[in-house]
Amino acid sequence: MKTIYLLFTAATLTLTPGCMTERAPAEAEARRYHTLSVTPEIKKAFQGGDAIKIGSVTGTAPKFQTGGTYRVVGTCRQHTLKNASLYFGNTAEPGSAAIAASAGSSLSKPLPKGTTEFDITFTLLRPGLLHVTIYDLDNHDKNDNAYAGIYLGDVVFRR
Numbered sequence: 001m002k003t004i005y006l007l008f009t010a011a012t013l014t015l016t017p018g019c020m021t022e023r024a025p026a027e028a029e030a031r032r033y034h035t036l037s038v039t040p041e042i043k044k045a046f047q048g049g050d051a052i053k054i055g056s057v058t059g060t061a062p063k064f065q066t067g068g069t070y071r072v073v074g075t076c077r078q079h080t081l082k083n084a085s086l087y088f089g090n091t092a093e094p095g096s097a098a099i100a101a102s103a104g105s106s107l108s109k110p111l112p113k114g115t116t117e118f119d120i121t122f123t124l125l126r127p128g129l130l131h132v133t134i135y136d137l138d139n140h141d142k143n144d145n146a147y148a149g150i151y152l153g154d155v156v157f158r159r
Contacts, residue, residue, distance in 0.1 A: 041153070081113075
């Protein structure tokens with residue numbers, strides 16, 4: 001009896017009698033991600049034509065769940081604040097990190113007046129409610145300096 005050890009990589013393998021072929025890694029990568037349908041809800045009302053629009057959400061699972069990696073792409077229009085920041089967060093209970101930006105991505109970015117595109121890739125570490133929020137950096141209220149924002153649908157539970 002012969003023992004065969006297989007090492008799996010990002011590519012998928014197709015096994016047929018008598019031969020083994022490797023599919024293109026890009027094809028495997030494309031199948032790994034799901035397109036999520038989200039219904040944003042207002043977290044804090046916008047003023048003066050300001051808005052956050054979600055263009056697409058993709059991830060390693062068909063819905064948000066802990067342990068999954070997701071990419072949120074959208075635009076933010078803001079003409080009201082002089083000193084603002086856009087932040088992608090999770091309203092998890094206090095404790096360890098609830099969300100982590102993937103390499104090359106950031107959970108926040110400066111938000112000048114006008115329209116700004118965002119592209120955030122992250123891993124969801126703990127249950128909570130995901131949100132995209134504009135923060136007023138000139139508002140020094142230690143309890144809440146959120147200017148406006150949206151929630152991305154339902155509360156995320158553990159899988």
